[in-house]
Each structure stands twice: as structure tokens, then as C-alpha cells.
Amino acid sequence: MKNYLFKAKTIDNPKWVHGSLVKLNDGNYCIYEFGKTELYAPIIDSKSICQFTGMVDKNGTNIFDGDMVKSDKMFYSTHFAVVQWLGKRCGFFYVADAVGTDIINRNPFKSAYKMNSLKVEIIGNINDNLNETK
Numbered sequence: 001m002k003n004y005l006f007k008a009k010t011i012d013n014p015k016w017v018h019g020s021l022v023k024l025n026d027g028n029y030c031i032y033e034f035g036k037t038e039l040y041a042p043i044i045d046s047k048s049i050c051q052f053t054g055m056v057d058k059n060g061t062n063i064f065d066g067d068m069v070k071s072d073k074m075f076y077s078t079h080f081a082v083v084q085w086l087g088k089r090c091g092f093f094y095v096a097d098a099v100g101t102d103i104i105n106r107n108p109f110k111s112a113y114k115m116n117s118l119k120v121e122i123i124g125n126i127n128d129n130l131n132e133t134k
Contacts, residue, residue: 005052006031007064008044009127017042021049048127053083053092058119065092066127069120082126086112094118 006021008031019033022041029049030041050064057063067083071094081094093112 005034005062007050007052008046009048010042010044012042014045017044045127050125050127051085053115055092055115057122059121061122063092063115063120063122064125066125067122068124068126069094070123071118071120073118080123081113081120083115084112091115094120 004020005018007016007018008021008029009015010017017031017033019031019036019041022030022032024030024043028043029046030043032041048066050066053063053065055063057069063069063083065083065085069081069083070079071081072079078096081096083092084095085091086093086095089112092115094115096111096113
């Protein structure tokens with residue numbers, strides 16, 4: 001059986017946890033961390049769920065959707081992009097804002113690049129920039 005890897009931020013202490021995503025009967029989500037023997041799995045913020053793309057950055061770090069990346073080569077008019085699943089293209093892509101405005105706000109004017117087309121370095125995640133106060 002294949003294990004799919006996810007990461008998300010916990011509700012009680014906004015830190016990243018990695019593992020298997022589970023939807024609970026009450027509608028909440030939790031992540032069971034692979035290799036842990038304890039039965040506790042933290043409840044996570046469903047807006048912060050990110051799936052592993054199967055790719056790593058130039059430092060060997062796993063790339064998840066929602067990760068912000070930097071490249072030495074250009075994504076159209078910028079060196080920065082966000083990793084996103086594009087359903088119409090059936091895959092994960094580097095999505096850059098083609099007009100140079102804030103990619104974190106997800107403007108509609110974007111360009112997509114294949115994940116294997118450039119070497120990148122992860123510089124953050126869009127969920128790190130979300131307002132942590134409830």
C-alpha cells in the first residue's frame with residue numbers, strides 16, 4: 001500500500017506536522033506521523049493541508065503544494081513561484097505571477113512551469129503567511 005505524504009499546521013500550536021492525512025467523523029482533519037508509536041495525532045488546520053509533489057528542491061527538501069520557491073532562472077518575469085496542483089493539466093506546477101504582482105494573493109494572471117523544468121529552492125509556504133489568529 002502506498003503512503004501519501006501530507007503536511008499541515010496544527011490548530012493548538014501552529015507548527016508543521018508531516019504524515020498521513022485522516023478525516024475524522026466530526027469533520028476535522030488530523031495527521032498521523034509516519035514512524036511514530038504514540039496514538040496521538042494532532043488536529044490540523046484544514047486550510048493549511050499540503051500534499052507532497054514527489055519532487056525535492058536543490059537542497060533535497062521535499063516540495064509540497066503551497067511551497068514558495070526561488071529559481072536562478074526566470075519564471076517569465078520573476079524568480080519566484082508557488083507550487084500548485086493544476087487540475088486541468090493533471091499535475092503539480094510552479095505557478096508564477098506573469099505581471100509581477102503579489103503571488104501570495106493568487107492573482108489570476110499566472111504562468112505555469114513543469115516541476116522538472118527548473119532547479120528551485122524552497123523559501124517558505126503560503127500558509128506561513130496566513131493570519132494565525134482565530
